[in-house]
Amino acid sequence: MxxxxxxxxxxxxxxxxxxxxxAILFGMPILQLLLFGYAIRNEVSEVRTGILDMSHDTVTEAITDKLFSSGTFIFAGNLQSEKEIAPAFAAGRMNEVVVFEPDFAGRLQKDGVARMQVVTDGSDPNVSRIVTGYTQAVVSDYLAEQADGSARQVGVEAVPLMMFNPSLKSVYLFVPGLMAMILMLVSALMTSISITREKESGxxxxxxxxxLRPVQIIVGKVVPYLLLSFVNVVTVVSLAYFVFGVPCRGNVALLFAESLLFIMTALSLGIMISTITNSQQVAMMVSLAGLLLPTVLLSGFIFPIHSMAWPLQVISNIIPARWYLVIVRGIMLKGAGIAVLWKETLTLLVMTVLFMAASVRKFSERLQ
Amino acid sequence: MAEAVIQTEKLTRKFGSFTAVDEISFSVASGEIFGFLGANGAGKTTAMKMLTGLLAPTSGEATVAGFDVYRETESIRRNIGYMSQRFSLYDDLTPRENIRFFGGIYGLGSSELREKGERLLDSLDLQESADTRLAALPLGWKQKLAFSVALLHEPKLIFLDEPTGGVDPVTRRRFWDMIYDATDRGVTVFVTTHYMDEAEYCDRVSIMVDGRIAALDTPAMLKKQFAAETMNEVFIQLARPAKRGEG
Known part of the structure; x- marks a missing residue:
């Protein structure tokens, strides 16, 4: 001892x-969170919206009113035909046009289905997606208010994602991904560098x-980073809560426990990297390319997993951050408990044990 | 001769088809300064790794400090000191912290450690710089400190792997004074070096060529045997026919 x-x-x-x-250990998490929270905000405001109403009935007008009363959409004019849409986008007068088909209320009454179309400027796909989602949210809100069985099927489906994030606040989505990224970086990168540094310096x-036994060396390397990473988790969660108002609807203790598990996963990966490389440079490259990039790109942090090509979907299964992300989103945004998240937890646990066993074995082999 | 601290019998290590160390047999007596010489790639480092328990031999027998190199590597490590060619203390720690760390990992108690540490800093004349980061100290001081730290847990045997690389002859000479002091206290010294003047300081010298021990005797006897003026000539005579090059 x-x-x-x-x-x-x-x-x-x-x-x-x-x-x-x-600096990396303590400055980065805070800097990242503030950057993602403030600078890279994805929500849009003042969406200049045009209306192409070919029906002009009570329902279309009610939906239009609802849209402009939300504060996000600004009325940018009425259009007479579809031909006017493209020029309006090109001139930058409008970001969005909502089209109602002729006899909207009548069809809704008769067939139970009426069509509206949300046209957005696809040259900025991110903004488009958000604007579309927001519009859909407003429409389903309206329909829900009507509480009329036949009307519920109109036009657009309700999108489940918005249940937990009605205003599509990007910081809600970024915080879990950011936690995964920071923990991966601090734990895996730092341990692999600190072990290879000792190899380099002799x-x-x-x-x-x-x-000292090899196990003692490994544990001694791991413990400080475990503690520091945990401090980072607490920092990020409290910053998210107090500065950006990201809720933690589930059990905070569970969130911290799951984070500790993920830190262990990352640490064991870091050790594994350091057993296969001898220089800090290589360790850094492997950590960045082999761990950080997948964590950012393939975990569902930025790109949704279900919209990836199937080989990438398969690969995403072996990325620990993917499972951690599900867990964090579940706990923070949905208030889920271990009863819902046990599968993801078990996956992480198995991964950690495997990585740890492999790296201790590799490390214990005598030099060369 | 006194009891043997290191005893090897046909100790061999192969890497695939390459035999790095080829059936070397020798013994080192207690209190001796044993010079372990050889050109680069002759197999010195591999032999040393086997003796310090870092690398398992392929075949042959060896005991170090009375312990078997196959089964009792942990006991070996507890009973030896080690200082490597590459300067091997932590540059971003101060001398005092380095002493505390290395004493700590050898299980020294904190009061014992403090007392020994202070005595060590006194004897090395390092009190003034005891809380300066090591990176700022001259190499010669660092090497002296590294040597003393390697002896902190009072091992019977110390391995020095090219301990004086990169310093001037005067500093080297002072370093050797420290080695002599240690042997006066009964420590056995196993040292590799590339400096032939240092080979003259050893009680006995072995010279490895292509994985084998080509010669082993006192410096005086070796010079006589090879009709050479200096150890340098002896070394060159032996190493010239070597098949393995640098590496």
């Missing part, structure tokens, strides 16, 4: 002494020749 404490204390010295490490040899 005495040896172990000596080891952990030394690791903390390393972290605090190296300004770059300290001190690893010294540690191995000492009476």
């Amino acid at each position: 005495k040896r172990f404490i000596a080891f952990v204390r030394k690791e903390f010295y390393h972290i605090v002494r190296d300004r770059r490490t300290a 001190t690893m040899e010294l540690l191995l020749v000492s009476s």
Whole structure:
């Protein structure tokens, strides 16, 4: 135990002494969250909306009123025909046009189905998607208010995503992904670098020749980063809660416990990387390309998994962040408990045990 | 001769079809300074790794400090000191912190450690710089500190892997004074070096060529045997026919 404490204390010295490490560890999570929270906001406001109403009845007018009373959409004029849409977009006068088919109320009454179309400027797909989603939300809101069985089928379907994030606040979506990214970066990248640094400087040899067991070396390397990563989780969650008002609807203790599990997964990956490389440079490259990129791109953080090509969907299964993301979103936004999330938790657990066993085994093999 | 601290019998290590160390047999007596010489790639490092328990031998027998290199590597590690060619303390820690860390991982108690640490800093004349990061100290001081740290847990045997690389002759000479002090206290020293003047300081010298021990005797006897003026000539005579090059 005495040896172990000596080891952990030394690791903390390393972290605090190296300004770059300290900056990445503590500055990055806060910076990232603020960046994602403020600068890269995805929600749109002041959507200039045109109306092409070929029906002019009570229902279309009610939907139009509802749209403009939300505050997000600004009335940008009435259009007479579809031909006017493209020029309006091109001139930048409008970002969106809502089209109602002729005899909208009549069809709704008669067939139970009426069609409206939401046309958006596809040159900015992100904004388009959000605008469309928002419009759909307003329409389904209206229909829900009518509480009329036949009317509910009109036009657009309700999109389940919006249930938990009615205003499509991007910070809700970013926070879980950001947590995964930061933990991956801090845990995997930092441990792999700190172990390979000892290999480079020759001190690893010294540690191995000492009476420390390989397991002690690994655990001694892991513990400081485990603690620091946990501090980061708490920081990110509280920043998200107090600064951006992201709710945590589920059990906070469960969220922290699941985060600890994910940190362990990332740490074991970091150790695994350091067992196969001998230089800090390579360890950094492998961590960034092999861990961070998939975490950002394939976990569902930025791109939804169900819209990926199937090979990528298959690959996404082996990315720990994918499962962690489901867990965090479940707990924070949906208030889910372990009864719902046990499958994802188990997946992470199995991954961690496998990685850990593999890396300890690899590490324990004598040098060369 | 006193009891053997290191004893090897046909110790061999192969990497695939390449035999890095080829049936070497020798013994090192207690309190001796044993020079372990050889050109680059002759197999010194591999042999040293086997003796320090970092690498399992392919065949042959060896005991270090009375422990078997196959089964008792942990006991070996507890009973030896080690200092490597690459400077091997932590540059971003101060001398005092380095002492505390290495003492700590060898399981020294904190009061014992403090006392020993202070004595060590006194004897090395390092008190003034005890809380400066090591990176700022001259290499010669660092090497002396590394040597002392390797002896902190009072091992019977210390392995020095090219301990004086990169420093001037005067500093090297001072370093050797420290080695002599250690042997006076009964420590056995196993040292590799590329400096032939240092080979002269050893009690006995072995010279490895192509994985085998080509010669083993006192420096005086070796010079006589090869009719050479200096150890340098002896070394060149032996190493010239080597088949393995740099590497």
